[in-house]
Amino acid sequence: MTKMETIQLNQYQWEAVQDESNACLVNANVGSGKTTVLIEKIRFLHTEKKIAFQDMFVLTFTNKAAGEIQERLREQQLVSDREEMLFFGTFHAVALNLLQKYLPVEDLGYREGFQVMTPEEELEMALQLITEHGLKIKYKNRMKKRLDQERASGEMCVRYQDDWKELMTLLEAEKHRQNQMTYADLLKNATELLERHPEAIRAKWVIIDEVQDCDHSQMLFLEQLKKPETHLFAVGDPNQVIYSWRGSVFQIFPLLRMKYQAREVSLPVNYRSTGTILEAAKRFLQNGSHLEGCREAGQKIVIKNHYDPFQEADYLSGRIRELHKHGIPYGEIAVFYRMQNQSEILEKAFTREGIPCEVSVKKSMQDIPVLAWFFHVLKSALYPENKTDLLLALCDKQYGEGWTQKRAEKELAKAGKTENNQTAESGHPNKGFSGNQMVEKQMPEKRNLEKMSLLLRIQYMPEVLPERASVKEMSGMLPDLLALQMQILPTSAAYEEEMGQVQKVLEILCREICRISEKKSDEGISRQEWITAAKNCLNDIALAGMRIEDEKDSQTDTVKFMTLHASKGLEFSHVFLIGVNNGLIPLLSGGMESEEEERRLFFVGMTRAKEYLELSWYTSPDGPRVMPGPGRFLRFLPDRLVEYPEGKPMGTRNREDAQSHLQSIRKQVEKNRIENADAEKTGTVAPQSDGQNTVQAKRVRHVRYGIGEIVEENDMQIIVEFKDYGRKEFIRQFAMLEEI
Numbered sequence: 001m002t003k004m005e006t007i008q009l010n011q012y013q014w015e016a017v018q019d020e021s022n023a024c025l026v027n028a029n030v031g032s033g034k035t036t037v038l039i040e041k042i043r044f045l046h047t048e049k050k051i052a053f054q055d056m057f058v059l060t061f062t063n064k065a066a067g068e069i070q071e072r073l074r075e076q077q078l079v080s081d082r083e084e085m086l087f088f089g090t091f092h093a094v095a096l097n098l099l100q101k102y103l104p105v106e107d108l109g110y111r112e113g114f115q116v117m118t119p120e121e122e123l124e125m126a127l128q129l130i131t132e133h134g135l136k137i138k139y140k141n142r143m144k145k146r147l148d149q150e151r152a153s154g155e156m157c158v159r160y161q162d163d164w165k166e167l168m169t170l171l172e173a174e175k176h177r178q179n180q181m182t183y184a185d186l187l188k189n190a191t192e193l194l195e196r197h198p199e200a201i202r203a204k205w206v207i208i209d210e211v212q213d214c215d216h217s218q219m220l221f222l223e224q225l226k227k228p229e230t231h232l233f234a235v236g237d238p239n240q241v242i243y244s245w246r247g248s249v250f251q252i253f254p255l256l257r258m259k260y261q262a263r264e265v266s267l268p269v270n271y272r273s274t275g276t277i278l279e280a281a282k283r284f285l286q287n288g289s290h291l292e293g294c295r296e297a298g299q300k301i302v303i304k305n306h307y308d309p310f311q312e313a314d315y316l317s318g319r320i321r322e323l324h325k326h327g328i329p330y331g332e333i334a335v336f337y338r339m340q341n342q343s344e345i346l347e348k349a350f351t352r353e354g355i356p357c358e359v360s361v362k363k364s365m366q367d368i369p370v371l372a373w374f375f376h377v378l379k380s381a382l383y384p385e386n387k388t389d390l391l392l393a394l395c396d397k398q399y400g401e402g403w404t405q406k407r408a409e410k411e412l413a414k415a416g417k418t419e420n421n422q423t424a425e426s427g428h429p430n431k432g433f434s435g436n437q438m439v440e441k442q443m444p445e446k447r448n449l450e451k452m453s454l455l456l457r458i459q460y461m462p463e464v465l466p467e468r469a470s471v472k473e474m475s476g477m478l479p480d481l482l483a484l485q486m487q488i489l490p491t492s493a494a495y496e497e498e499m500g501q502v503q504k505v506l507e508i509l510c511r512e513i514c515r516i517s518e519k520k521s522d523e524g525i526s527r528q529e530w531i532t533a534a535k536n537c538l539n540d541i542a543l544a545g546m547r548i549e550d551e552k553d554s555q556t557d558t559v560k561f562m563t564l565h566a567s568k569g570l571e572f573s574h575v576f577l578i579g580v581n582n583g584l585i586p587l588l589s590g591g592m593e594s595e596e597e598e599r600r601l602f603f604v605g606m607t608r609a610k611e612y613l614e615l616s617w618y619t620s621p622d623g624p625r626v627m628p629g630p631g632r633f634l635r636f637l638p639d640r641l642v643e644y645p646e647g648k649p650m651g652t653r654n655r656e657d658a659q660s661h662l663q664s665i666r667k668q669v670e671k672n673r674i675e676n677a678d679a680e681k682t683g684t685v686a687p688q689s690d691g692q693n694t695v696q697a698k699r700v701r702h703v704r705y706g707i708g709e710i711v712e713e714n715d716m717q718i719i720v721e722f723k724d725y726g727r728k729e730f731i732r733q734f735a736m737l738e739e740i
């Protein structure tokens, strides 16, 4: 997605924008203006068709996409109030809004003000239950995967003989008791309640971005939103399905087409990449969509070889510095890789050379240990029934009391008893502090707090907040009320940094509370209002994380390092796609399906480049299952589109490479001999004048790619070279090839 200047829509884009059929599917090719069309559609519906934003559901897969849509509508001054866009967001965020404001969660045994729990918290809750009930669970380190699988398939994962079923029942009950919902619960519960209360919401339009990534639970949610009179407008690209491992529905386009008799329109024109990049990328297109370019041929794609990741990092830092000297902003350059750990060497090399760079991993509050702990403290303080976060905060070895779960449970029971006694004695519902202090709601003496255990400080925090103060003061006093200096020790080397991080989070919290409560930071807020807004804020953080870098930090002119998955939806003028070795790109795959997904991922990466694309492979890769030598995807690229600064990969330049290459040649020769022997037996060999036997290339015809020659085949697979489309691989059983 990119910033939208005033763009003249093409005829296909207009057709999509103006379409008013009950259901419309936009098959949008890569770089064809999907985002542009989506925003234009919303604008068109609002300004021309007078549809209120509140009557539209705009569902996205990432917060970034949702944020960008909202920002552009604000930029165009179409919308000022966030409430207008209550149903613009990720599927989960919209489900959360529905559950908080429109649907009776009590029907499902939850209570108002429920909390959103992160997957880590759910896992922790499950582990706590295992200990508490002495359950036997096999392979505890695989529990997260089992939970994920269960969510994706919607079925109980009873693969091993253990107490899993019992654990799931307890987990469900505990989530209800603590009034907590996981991400999956949000969608499931919203879907169920929409089904029970169809009158609760009436959407006029449901608009979906990146529809190819929908999973089953999202399809069920859509089913409830889309009433017969509701219009559906879904935009997606079947060639960019890169999340099937997360359970995205196979063949979503035909499915939606059939289910809603949807009209299908397509956006074939790619505005982003040069002709050369686009033509090369077409070799990886799988769904027979028609992709047109509209730009000049541009530079050839460069294919480089590096000895290893260190040499590569050294080369890249020099090369990118050079590009920058020639006027390419660092922010227009990106390096993509398959695995996140590949960024480490690059980051070190670039930092050493003083080149500004940024590793694009979402650094959220939960990624930083002190903040992850602080998050549990805040959650347990604001939600007294939340035992999971309280145990996490107390048992934390670095910042908490370092207790075992058993010890923490004991202390909790003890505190419960003391609390009952004190309540009975003082007759005041507030716990802990000497009666007078609590009645007057004064800030307790700092030394009193320091004498109290962390458990008590957490429990009393909401009660010792002043009745009324400014939003800024209220948020700013938390470190004192919680006596954080007792947990983040001032003597520790990281004290300044960690307290700084806590302060930063409190500033963001203050900003968000102002936004939610519609107050200025120096405006007075009551304790209860502050608590309600803070709870909302914690739900948002649990769902979407809290980005703790300043916005201006992440927008500075830096070279971006990211995984191929993270590159989806972005564009850069110069792209370096590294590690195109078998076993890395593509990853060792478990079958044809994952191999195809790897190809789509490579396609997504290539098509992020506007002007320049460089692909590289290692002679001596880092990683146990990565093969030395150029990956097979490089073979799909025709010579006329690429250039090799060091000559084609055949021209090896060092011993290791030579050895690996010789080995592969030896294997190839052996293979050819066996094939020739077989061919001889079956009589498909034609004698040649020089006395040698060769297998004649078979010519075939394919419905879409036309005439081609078989270059390789075995029991499973056939590889055919087509004149206009390059090499294509087919599963033998399904290949629609006609021999000619």
Ligand SMILES: Nc1ncnc2c1ncn2[C@@H]1O[C@H](COP(=O)(O)OP(=O)(O)OP(=O)(O)O)[C@@H](O)[C@H]1O
Pocket: 001, 002, 003, 004, 005, 007, 008, 009, 010, 013, 028, 029, 030, 031, 032, 033, 034, 035, 036, 037, 237, 270, 271, 272, 568, 569, 570, 607
């Ligand atoms: N009609 C148009 N005329 C000129 N440029 C256009 C037009 N439509 C879109 N573009 C440009 O094409 C580029 C790709 O658009 P956009 O990012 O919306 O595509 P996309 O379909 O979301 O891409 P992808 O799916 O590959 O992420 C952007 O730079 C955008 O400004």
